[in-house]
Amino acid sequence: MRKSWILAATGSLALAALVVGCATPESAKPIVGRISALPPIVYPADNPTSPAKVALGKQLFADTRLSGGGTASCQSCHYRNLGWTDANALSKKENGEVNTRHTPTLYNVGHQSVWYWDGRAATMEAQTLAAWRGQIQADPVKATAIINAVPGYASQFQAIYGGPATPENIVKSLTTFFRSLNSENAPWDKYELGDVKAVSNDAVEGYKIFAGKGQCIVCHSPPHYGNSTFFNIGLEHGKAKPDVGRFNVTKNPADTGAFKTPTLRSIELSGPYFHDGSVAKLEDAVRYMAGGGKPDPNKSPILKDTQLSDKEVGQVVAFLKSLTSTETWEQPKLP
Numbered sequence: 001m002r003k004s005w006i007l008a009a010t011g012s013l014a015l016a017a018l019v020v021g022c023a024t025p026e027s028a029k030p031i032v033g034r035i036s037a038l039p040p041i042v043y044p045a046d047n048p049t050s051p052a053k054v055a056l057g058k059q060l061f062a063d064t065r066l067s068g069g070g071t072a073s074c075q076s077c078h079y080r081n082l083g084w085t086d087a088n089a090l091s092k093k094e095n096g097e098v099n100t101r102h103t104p105t106l107y108n109v110g111h112q113s114v115w116y117w118d119g120r121a122a123t124m125e126a127q128t129l130a131a132w133r134g135q136i137q138a139d140p141v142k143a144t145a146i147i148n149a150v151p152g153y154a155s156q157f158q159a160i161y162g163g164p165a166t167p168e169n170i171v172k173s174l175t176t177f178f179r180s181l182n183s184e185n186a187p188w189d190k191y192e193l194g195d196v197k198a199v200s201n202d203a204v205e206g207y208k209i210f211a212g213k214g215q216c217i218v219c220h221s222p223p224h225y226g227n228s229t230f231f232n233i234g235l236e237h238g239k240a241k242p243d244v245g246r247f248n249v250t251k252n253p254a255d256t257g258a259f260k261t262p263t264l265r266s267i268e269l270s271g272p273y274f275h276d277g278s279v280a281k282l283e284d285a286v287r288y289m290a291g292g293g294k295p296d297p298n299k300s301p302i303l304k305d306t307q308l309s310d311k312e313v314g315q316v317v318a319f320l321k322s323l324t325s326t327e328t329w330e331q332p333k334l335p
């Protein structure tokens with residue numbers, strides 16, 4: 001019931017705006033014209049979704065038999081209860097090598113147009129194949145043979161793809177699962193659809209700061225509260241070996257130290273924060289952003305010290321916490 005209500009509302013933005021406009025008292029009036037929930041995912045033509053494929057991808061995601069050494073799975077760093085990230089600033093690959101960047105969330109990855117912190121992958125399929133080889137050290141051909149030897153997997157691949165598992169359709173199953181990991185229908189979305197009791201007054205005040213004085217919305221724009229744009233926010237400043245970030249991809253000097261603007265949906269779950277995992281608490285991440293970042297020569301001129309008080313920072317945090325979704329999750333049973 002609730003789902004169809006949200007779907008009906010997102011199907012028609014005009015309707016959503018109308019609902020918000022009618023049901024909201026003056027004191028908590030949302031800004032007119034905003035979009036309340038996520039648009040539908042656009043699936044690649046050669047990889048449409050189905051419930052069976054999502055379920056298969058979910059099993060493969062959690063299965064250490066996919067890895068080179070048999071000890072790690074994709075889930076070893078992307079945990080549901082941690083907003084599909086892990087609690088380490090930098091995590092270790094299956095071979096013990098330390099990643100140079102913090103594990104990003106998988107929430108809403110299906111809405112991105114490029115992948116990784118520097119956007120170097122043009123498709124999620126290419127990104128996923130690279131993670132399979134790199135993070136969990138697999139030889140995809142060998143791992144596929146192991147998967148095909150499990151009758152409970154072989155039957156699923158037969159039913160979905162009409163044949164045995166291949167590296168290609170393993171990747172397709174994983175990405176189809178990722179495209180189902182959407183953080184939406186959060187208290188803030190309900191508020192925008194007219195349920196004024198869904199969030200606290202502090203969250204409402206926090207949104208006003210986020211969209212106004214704090215200027216956060218310029219880069220973290222709804223409905224995703226993040227997008228595929230890249231900015232330098234000064235985090236590499238003063239490091240002995242700075243990570244050049246987006247420059248690796250574009251070779252444009254102005255992109256030195258620029259990283260993807262992450263989605264802020266379900267952000268309260270996914271600390272530590274930033275591409276280097278350098279900030280443990282959400283409140284301190286907000287404080288860093290509101291303070292305009294460190295003075296790097298390539299820092300985005302959009303990011304300024306917006307002089308937020310402690311109270312205002314707290315209100316922005318309250319707003320961000322209202323973006324946490326509450327969908328259910330069950331660990332898959334492996335065949």
Ligand code: HEC
Nearest residue numbers: 074077091092093099101102103104115116117131132135
């Ligand atoms: C050892 C920890 C670790 C494991 C295990 C791991 N990942 Fe990741 N994942 C990362 C890190 C770190 C990044 C970001 C790397 C970068 O941006 O340079 C990432 C990025 C991603 C992204 C892109 C997210 C975005 O916002 O662009 C996807 C999708 C992803 N991983 C899927 C997978 C899949 C599929 C597996 C299993 C085959 C996997 N991960 C296993 C650490 C891990």
Ligand code: HEC
Nearest residue numbers: 214216219231259260261262273274275285289290300302
């Ligand atoms: C100039 C664009 C820009 C503006 C303005 C901006 N951000 Fe960001 N934000 C980013 C980028 C880019 C990152 C990731 C950068 C990195 O890790 O190097 C980020 C990261 C974050 C993170 C950490 C996300 C994560 O997954 O680790 C939070 C929280 C955040 N911003 C909140 C805010 C708030 C609150 C404001 C307003 C006070 C704000 N941002 C203003 C671009 C911006």
